Amino acid sequence: MSSSGAPETNNPPPVPPEGSPCWIEIMSTNPPKLKEFYASLFPSWNWKPANEEYKEDFIAMYDFKQPSGISGGIVKLPEGCVQSRGEQPMGIGFTVYYFVESIEKTDKRIAELGGSMCLPKTEQGKNGWFANFKDPEGNRFGVYELNRSK
Template sequence: MKDKYNPVVYFEIPVSNIDRAIKFYKSVFNFTFEREVIDKNEMALFPFAEESSGISGALAKGEIYKPTNDGVVIYFKTENIDKTLKIVIENGGQMLYPKTSNEELGFVAEFEDSEGNRIALHQSSN
């Protein structure tokens, strides 16, 4: 029998302009980034705390990274979807899917970031 675990351990969000993307995500979520070059690709690493649950990732700029509205959807946790969506729009993003109840799990919404990626939000019901 296999151990139970969360299978996703890391993500990368493709960007065309890494400075613009850092500014967008810092404005929307107040994230701080650590910049690195990995395999000739510019990376801005999201915060990560080993002792916390969840995963982390990076904004990634390079030949192989193409922003898209049609790929994998990543959900960011937020305390207030309405407030977060307002900040998204103020910073050049667009709402793609309005705040919607996910029954007892809380609420979800989707937006397009500064680079053209579809990103989702999740707000717990408690």
């Protein structure tokens, strides 16, 4: 039995349709430390145990506890790669957005955990709001709050 009480199966996770997100990679100089940030910010993420092939000082893998087929990892930057803190400008690279209940509460939690806001709460039509943040190592990500009053 799984911890949810549902019987465990050996079925692989569903394969998402072609073109769907399937992996979210967060580069890090210290994967275990950055894992603490994301594990505290998003306690619903399911962290996979490290093993001989995937040691946690190299990669901390996770999924989203749902049958989406989307997973990710905090991956150690290869030697020789230089990462300048906070140098991922808006409009460069990919931005992954995560649903949150409240951008204000999330902003407070991110600041407590050592991250920072780089784009304040912005209205997205009548559907909701988004904001962009940087984790403690300068990786940019977004959050999205749904307008539940419409």
